[in-house]
Amino acid sequence: MEHHQVLRIVSRFLIPLIMLFALYVQFHGDYGPGGGFQAGVIFAVGFILYGLIYGVERLRQVVNPSLMRSLSALGVLMYAGVGVASMLSGGEFLNYSVLAEDPVAGQHIGILIIEFGVGLTVASTMTILFYAFAKPY
C-alpha cells in the first residue's frame, strides 16, 4: 500500500487514538462497558491496522513476534499468579478479598491485575494470529 497517501496519513492520526481508547477500555472496565478482553482486541487492532497499511515486515520491526509470544504466556501466568497469591494470603484460589486489609480494596486490586493479564494475553495472541495469517512478502 505504498501509494495510499490518504490511508497512511489518516492511520498515523488514528492509531494512537485507537491505543489510547484501548487503555481507557482496559482501566475503565470497572465503571463502564469493557474490560481486558475488549481492550486487548482493540489494542491489537491498532497493530493490525499499522501492519495492513505499512506492511507486515515493518510491523515485525516495531512489534517483536517472539516478545508477543512471551507476553501471551505472561498474561495467563499473571492471572493464575493472582490466584496463587490469594492462596498464599490465606484465602481460596482467586479469592481477591484477602489481597488487601480491606476486602473491597482487595477485590479491586485483584480485578485490576487479572483484567490486565487478560488484556495482555488477548492483545498478544491477536497479534500472533495476524502474523500467522498475514501473507508473507
Place this chain on the structure above:
Amino acid sequence: MIIYFTDIALSLMLILTAMVIAVQRNLLGAVMLSGIYSLLCASLFVCLDAVDVAFTEAAVGGGVATILFLGTLAQTDYEKKSRVGISWSGLFLVIICGSLLVYGLSDIPGFGLADNPVQTYLADVYLVQSQKDIAVPNLVTAVLASYRGYDTLGETTVIFTAGIAVLILLGRGKADSDTVESKES
C-alpha cells in the same frame, strides 16, 4: 415499542445477510458480508442492553476475524469451487434440524419477562450483593472477574492455547523471529 421494531428489523437483516452469505460464490464478498453480519449482531446486542457483548462482537467479529479471513483468502483463492447440484441428504438433515430448533423455541420463556428463570435464580444476589462485596459499578466486570473468576481464567487459557495451536499448525514459530519468512513460501 419502537425497540421491538428495531429488534425485528435487525433480526430480519441478520437472516437476509446470512442467506446472501450462503449463496455467495465470491469469497471476498462473503467475508465482507460476514463483517456486516457481526456489525448487525453488535447492534442487536446494544438493543438488548448487552453493551459489553456488543463491544466484543464489533471488535472481534467485525474487525479481527474479517482481517484474518482476508489474510487466508490472500493465500488461497477468492472463488468458491462450482457447486455440483443439491445434496438431498444434506437438505433433509437441515430441514430436520431446523424443525427441531423451531419446536424447541416453543418452550422458551417469553422475551424479557421479570419471572423468567434467568432473572429469578442468582440475578438478585449479583445485583445487590456485588455492590457490597466488590463495589464495582459495572456488574458485568464484577461477575466475570470475581464471581466467575475461574471461568475467565479458563477463557484466557483457551485464547492462549488457540494462539499456540495456530503457531504449531501454520509453522511460522521459528521463522518470524529472524524474518526468513520468504524462504519457506
